[in-house]
Amino acid sequence: MPINFDSALGIHADALRIRTQRAEMLATNLVNADTPNFKAKDMDFQTALQMAASGQKSAALNTTHQKHLAGNGENPFEAATLYRTTLQDSLDGNTVDEQVEQAQFMQNAVQYQASLEFLGSRFQGLTKAIKGE
Numbered sequence: 001m002p003i004n005f006d007s008a009l010g011i012h013a014d015a016l017r018i019r020t021q022r023a024e025m026l027a028t029n030l031v032n033a034d035t036p037n038f039k040a041k042d043m044d045f046q047t048a049l050q051m052a053a054s055g056q057k058s059a060a061l062n063t064t065h066q067k068h069l070a071g072n073g074e075n076p077f078e079a080a081t082l083y084r085t086t087l088q089d090s091l092d093g094n095t096v097d098e099q100v101e102q103a104q105f106m107q108n109a110v111q112y113q114a115s116l117e118f119l120g121s122r123f124q125g126l127t128k129a130i131k132g133e
Helices: 005-009 012-031 045-053 098-131
Strands: 041-043 081-083
Touching (some): 012 045
16 A cells, blocks of 8 residues: 555645745845845745645736736745734834844744654654554
């Protein structure tokens, strides 16, 4: 009987991919902390996970004219991407709060590690099942 990895791993492989993309987004915010008019972004994890669970890879863009540009597909969870609200306005229009971004990045890193450990235990269980242990 063949093993279906999608059903064996469940949503956790998608969760790991979303956590990776969120880490990249948060790192971009931190790198641009001194860039004038840079707007900090974050991802709504629950929305992105629901999109992944339903098989939706990106938000559908409505184009009403043939010369409208299609999405570039750079962020498959663009519908889950939000701009962060600021706690204190800056003079240069930048919305990055380094302490908030660092805290979010670390929280995401812990959740990423937990997802990795869970997937590791799933693979160990599958290996034992294959070996008949």
